[in-house]
Amino acid sequence: MSETTPAETVVIAVLTFRRPEDIALALPRLAAQALDAQAAARVLVIDNDPDASAREAVQAAAAESAARVDYVHEPRPGIAAARNRALREAADASLLVFIDDDEVPAAGWLNHLLQTYRDTGAAAVVGPVISEFAAEPGPWIQAGDFFRRRRLPTGTEVDVAATNNLLLDMERIRALDLEFDERFGLSGGSDTLFTRSLAARGGRMVWCDEAVVVDNVPRGRLTRGWVLRRALRSGNSASRVTLELSRDGIHTLAARLRLLGPGTVRLAGGSLRYAVGLLSRSLSHEAKGLRTAARGLGMVSGAFGYVYAEYRRK
Numbered sequence: 470m471s472e473t474t475p476a477e478t479v480v481i482a483v484l485t486f487r488r489p490e491d492i493a494l495a496l497p498r499l500a501a502q503a504l505d506a507q508a509a510a511r512v513l514v515i516d517n518d519p520d521a522s523a524r525e526a527v528q529a530a531a532a533e534s535a536a537r538v539d540y541v542h543e544p545r546p547g548i549a550a551a552r553n554r555a556l557r558e559a560a561d562a563s564l565l566v567f568i569d570d571d572e573v574p575a576a577g578w579l580n581h582l583l584q585t586y587r588d589t590g591a592a593a594v595v596g597p598v599i600s601e602f603a604a605e606p607g608p609w610i611q612a613g614d615f616f617r618r619r620r621l622p623t624g625t626e627v628d629v630a631a632t633n634n635l636l637l638d639m640e641r642i643r644a645l646d647l648e649f650d651e652r653f654g655l656s657g658g659s660d661t662l663f664t665r666s667l668a669a670r671g672g673r674m675v676w677c678d679e680a681v682v683v684d685n686v687p688r689g690r691l692t693r694g695w696v697l698r699r700a701l702r703s704g705n706s707a708s709r710v711t712l713e714l715s716r717d718g719i720h721t722l723a724a725r726l727r728l729l730g731p732g733t734v735r736l737a738g739g740s741l742r743y744a745v746g747l748l749s750r751s752l753s754h755e756a757k758g759l760r761t762a763a764r765g766l767g768m769v770s771g772a773f774g775y776v777y778a779e780y781r782r783k
Contacts (some may be wrong), residue, residue, distance in 0.1 A: 479503075479510040480562045481579065482555035484548060485570040486517045489526040491685070492570055496530035496538060499568070502579040503536040510579065511537035513558055517551040519544045547654020548780060552632060552663075556639075556648060565639055567632035568682055572598065575681040582636045585623060585677035592641040592672035593664065595627055596634035596680030603688045613756030615696040616686065621676040628668040632660040634682045645670045650713070655778045658706030662713055669714065697763045698779065704732065704767025705777040712772070728772040735765025 481499055485492050492514065503510035512534075516523040521542045531538035543554040552567070559565040566582060568574065578596070586594045600616040610616075621627070647667060653659035668674060689695065708728045715724040739762030746755030767777065 477508040477564070478562045479506060479508045479564045479566060479579070479583070480555070480559040481510060481512045481566045481568065482515060482559065483512070483568050483570050484515045484517060484551040484555065485523050486548075486551075487522050488570050489523050492523050493526045493530060495568075495570060495573060496527065497534065498573055500530070500534040500536035500538055502574055505577075506579050507583055508564070511539060513539045513541065513555065515551045515554050515558075516540065516542050517544075517546070517548065519546070545651075547651055548657070549649040549651040549654035549659035552649040552659065553651065556642070559639055560643075562639055565637045565642075567635045567637075569633045569684070571685050571687075572633060572682040573685065575683065578680050578682060581677055581680035585675060585680070586636055586638070589624060589673070589675045591675040592638045593630065593667060593674040594636040594677050594680070595630040595674060596636075596677050596682065597621075598631075598633050598682055598684050600684045600686050602686045602691065604691060606691050609693060609752055609756050610691055610696060612752035613696065613760050615700075615756075615760060620678060623676060623678045625676040627674050627676055628665065629661055630664040630674060632663075633684070634680065635660075635664075641672055642667075645672060653706070653709070655780045656706060656709070656776050657702055657779050658710050661706060662710045665710060665714060693759075697759060700760050700763035701767040701770075702777050702779040704735070704764035704769075705771040705775065706767075708732065708768045708771025709776065725772045728768055732765045732768030732772060735761050736769060737765070739763070739765055 481503060483495060483499065496512065499512045503512055514523060514527045524540060527538065527540040541554060541558060543551050555565060582594050582596060597620050598618050645667065647663060649659040649663050653662060664674065711724050711728060739758045742754050742758030743762060746758055
């Protein structure tokens with residue numbers, strides 16, 4: 470175990486919904502990160518399944534772990550409710566680190582986040598996500614770069630982030646009175662709104678390129694339908710977040726008009742590129758054209774108030 474700083478406490482929060490197998494795989498690795506952390510760290514599982522399906526897997530992992538592994542049940546539906554539960558459970562902690570239940574941290578992940586936080590004094594530190602696949606993605610999926618994510622030099626300032634690899638300074642989160650908007654709980658985008666609000670209120674966010682987590686992509690996500698729906702949701706959420714950040718009616722109207730322009734351009738330009746791809750038999754133009762068009766459609770629909778609920782439950 471590495472030397473710890475007793476005054477600094479860290480909660481590693483992993484949110485889960487009906488993925489007991491993924492949780493059973495992730496928890497030993499997260500517990501190892503907590504034990505090796507250069508701070509006092511514990512793992513916290515937030516089970517968002519009304520049936521509490523992760524309870525047994527978490528209890529089994531906790532019994533076998535030398536690190537502290539806690540379980541809480543948050544039955545209110547939606548990922549935003551689970552994220553807010555994590556904020557409440559970490560109210561007395563110095564730092565809260567979010568990671569997804571289908572992700573595995575690379576060696577040194579947590580300590581890299583901590584070191585960048587200490588070096589920069591940022592309110593939040595963001596790390597990269599690398600995808601690994603249950604099966605080789607088809608040529609069309611690969612040509613569209615649907616799973617390519619950004620990589621930036623460590624220390625680069627960013628103004629938006631997801632919660633799939635995110636460290637938060639809880640003192641500053643409390644001071645800024647930030648929480649996740651639960652109206653975005655079943656549509657996605659509550660993390661985008663949260664981090665954009667953090668940046669807008671003066672909270673500095675920086676990138677740590679060494680703090681890598683690996684996203685395990687199942688076969689069900691390696692389809693044209695899934696990746697295009699994700700692109701549409703991304704555009705839809707981006708528009709809704711922009712509207713939410715508008716302060717009054719006049720600003721909201723202006724924001725709608727600003728969103729309609731780029732959204733329409735993406736929809737039209739992407740459709741044209743898709744057509745060119747079909748005629749030229751270029752998978753790259755075809756796939757990237759549809760990806761752009763789907764995001765544009767999401768932006769336009771979001772500007773008009775439509776909510777695409779990707780995480781709606783049956």
